[in-house]
Structures are given as structure tokens and as C-alpha cells.
Amino acid sequence: MTANDKFSLYIYDGDYGLPSMHVDCIKSLLYTSIAKVPLQIKLLNNIKLCTFYSGPYFVHKHLSFGAYSEIVPYINTLGYNLDFELNPKQKSESLALSNMVQMKLRGPLEYVFWLDQRNFEEFTRVWFTRALPWPLSIFYINRAKETAENLIQSMYATDCSMEIIRDNLSALTAECLSSLSARLGTLSYFHGDSPTSLDVIVYSYVAPLLKVPFPSNSISSLVSAWPNLVSFVKRIEAKYLPEVPKESKYLKHEEQTKTSDDDVSYVAISLLTVSAVTLVVGFAMSRGFITSRMY
Structure with missing residues (x-):
């Protein structure tokens, strides 16, 4: 590979064993890692990069793509296709399950990160303030919170209380995780011995719920009820994300644990x-x- 053939992926940083705290960045990095794309990872953690790029941002030669949904079709044309060996029936099932995951788990994830008041005040805002350069961290936080609010408003009536919304999101999460657990069963991955794009999607939505130490964890703690999904997350990380640090980068241990719901x-x-x-x-x-x- 020549210098002109290099692939670059700009992503927001991760923590707690996650390659990123941004779902689309997780998807993009994990897909390229499993597909063995020769990639340069560049963290969006300084003023210069954060001013010009928004993660994920993929660059190859003179081409650039700013979303997972754009990155994957492009690298598939270059031979990096995780679903190449799936038959039409498997591809159809994979698409249906991927859509289910994104439809049912995006709302809960947005809620626990940005709309649960305790999580936002004690964890999310603090973490992103430290992980991103000022003042761009302020713009990122405000934009992400607004995006989460718009999503939840599109899902529920304006007169719904946050308690009703939280309970409904918990039910959606449990329903989705139960379906995924039943489909995975005792398999290593959803279509056998090798991960596909479905595994990428599932990991990217389930892992943050499992690994991020949210102070208010009524939704995120649900993942532990399905041991095969917990093992699935660990399996992905051990094989495809082994170099991702497991320790906290931006918050001290005391800051993470002193506000737990269980303590x-x-x-x-x-x-x-x-x-x-x-x-x-x-x-x-x-x-x-x-x-x-x-x-």
C-alpha cells in the first residue's frame, strides 16, 4: 500500500474498554477492524481536528465519508465486505435484526446518556467536557442533547412524563435484548464463527449499555440479565479490540463510584x-x- 492508498478514520475517544463513546464511531472502527482495513486511527481530541472534522470521518485518497452508512458501502466495493459469504436469506435476516436494534436501542441509549438528568449532570457532561477541547465540548454537548431530545419527542407525546418514557424505553430495551439473546443462543456470532455487519451493530449498541458506569442505571443494567450477550461483547473485544484500554481515562475512580444507585x-x-x-x-x-x- 502506497502513501496515497492510506485509509484514515477520525473518531471521538472512548473509555471503559469502549473504542469510542459515540455509537457511529464504534460501528465504523469495529467494522474496519474486523474487515482488516489498513487504517490510521486519529482521535478528535484537539481544537484543530475537532474544528475541521466530526466523527466518524473516513478518508481514502481524495474521497471522504462522514457516516457509518456511507463508509461501509464504499469499503465493501474495495473488497472489505463482512457479509460477502452470507446467502440471501441470511442477509435479509441480518438487515431485519440490524434495523430492530437501531430502532429499539437508539432511544434508550440517547436517553441514558443525555436525557436522564442524573446521568447528564453527574457523568455525561463531565466526561465530554474533559474528553473534548473547550469550547468545542460545549457545542458538542448541546448538539448531542438537542438531538436526543428531538428523537424522544418524535417517539412520545409531548405530555408524556419522563417516568413513563423511561419505563417504556426500559421495556423496549428488554424486548430487544431478549430477541437478540434468543437468536444468538450458544453461537459465537450471529451467523456462526465469523462476525458480520450484524455483530458490529449489536456490539455498538449493547456494549455502551453494559460498560459505561452510569449513576442512574435502571436501563443500562438490563444487559447483565442475558449472559450470552455479555459474553458476546467480551468475545468481540478480546479478538478485535484487544488494545483498547480498560481503565478510565478522564474520571477518577472515586468520581465514577461515589454516585452509584446501589451505593x-x-x-x-x-x-x-x-x-x-x-x-x-x-x-x-x-x-x-x-x-x-x-x-
């Missing part, structure tokens, strides 16, 4: 006690004082 620390109890005392004393002084101190 109640003595510090938290102490803070609650102090708050209660403050409430009593403050009420005796004035309601205005209480409001300013509590909020």
Missing part, C-alpha cells in the same frame, strides 16, 4: 444529617433563608 456512603448519610439540621434551624429563621441554602 449509600457514610459521607452521604452525614450530608443528609447536616441538611436536616440546617432545615430545622433555617426554618426558625426564615423561609427565604432555607430556599437559598438548600438550592
Whole structure:
């Protein structure tokens, strides 16, 4: 391969064993990795790159593509086709399952990252603020949150409460994961011993739910109920993403664990006690004082 034949893929960084925290970037990187595309990976983690590119961004010679749906058809024409050996029936099933995954899991993923208030305040906004250069991190966060809001608004009536939306998204997630688990069974991959584009799609949506330590995890924790899907994620990572760091890059261990839904620390109890005392004393002084101190 000459210098003019080099492939480049610009992606947003990952964490917690994920190659990226952006689903389309995960799909693009994993597909090219499995297909053995000779690729240069460039992280969008500085002002210069983030100003000119938005992940995923694929470059080959004088051509460039800015979405997974554009990248895959192009590299397929160059012989990097993961579905080449599938028969028509398998291709049809793969397309149906891929569409199901994207239809049923995109909403839950957008919700847990950007619309769950606790996750957004304590994790998502903090992580992306540290992973992306300022001030572009602000634009990215605002744009991603707006995209998530638009998606959820397109799925539900405007008068639906967030609790109803969360419960419905949980049901969608469980339904999708159950179908995937039943289809995978004891197979290594969905069509046998080698991954296809379906495996790429499934990993890209399931792995973030499984691996990202969201403080509010009522939806993301559902994945662990299907052990064969957990094993599937680990299998993909061990074989095709072995060099992705497993440790946290941008948040300290204490920041990740102190806000878990399943943990109640003595510090938290102490803070609650102090708050209660403050409430009593403050009420005796004035309601205005209480409001300013509590909020």
C-alpha cells in the first residue's frame, strides 16, 4: 500500500474498554477492524481536528465519508465486505435484526446518556467536557442533547412524563435484548464463527449499555440479565479490540463510584444529617433563608 492508498478514520475517544463513546464511531472502527482495513486511527481530541472534522470521518485518497452508512458501502466495493459469504436469506435476516436494534436501542441509549438528568449532570457532561477541547465540548454537548431530545419527542407525546418514557424505553430495551439473546443462543456470532455487519451493530449498541458506569442505571443494567450477550461483547473485544484500554481515562475512580444507585456512603448519610439540621434551624429563621441554602 502506497502513501496515497492510506485509509484514515477520525473518531471521538472512548473509555471503559469502549473504542469510542459515540455509537457511529464504534460501528465504523469495529467494522474496519474486523474487515482488516489498513487504517490510521486519529482521535478528535484537539481544537484543530475537532474544528475541521466530526466523527466518524473516513478518508481514502481524495474521497471522504462522514457516516457509518456511507463508509461501509464504499469499503465493501474495495473488497472489505463482512457479509460477502452470507446467502440471501441470511442477509435479509441480518438487515431485519440490524434495523430492530437501531430502532429499539437508539432511544434508550440517547436517553441514558443525555436525557436522564442524573446521568447528564453527574457523568455525561463531565466526561465530554474533559474528553473534548473547550469550547468545542460545549457545542458538542448541546448538539448531542438537542438531538436526543428531538428523537424522544418524535417517539412520545409531548405530555408524556419522563417516568413513563423511561419505563417504556426500559421495556423496549428488554424486548430487544431478549430477541437478540434468543437468536444468538450458544453461537459465537450471529451467523456462526465469523462476525458480520450484524455483530458490529449489536456490539455498538449493547456494549455502551453494559460498560459505561452510569449513576442512574435502571436501563443500562438490563444487559447483565442475558449472559450470552455479555459474553458476546467480551468475545468481540478480546479478538478485535484487544488494545483498547480498560481503565478510565478522564474520571477518577472515586468520581465514577461515589454516585452509584446501589451505593449509600457514610459521607452521604452525614450530608443528609447536616441538611436536616440546617432545615430545622433555617426554618426558625426564615423561609427565604432555607430556599437559598438548600438550592
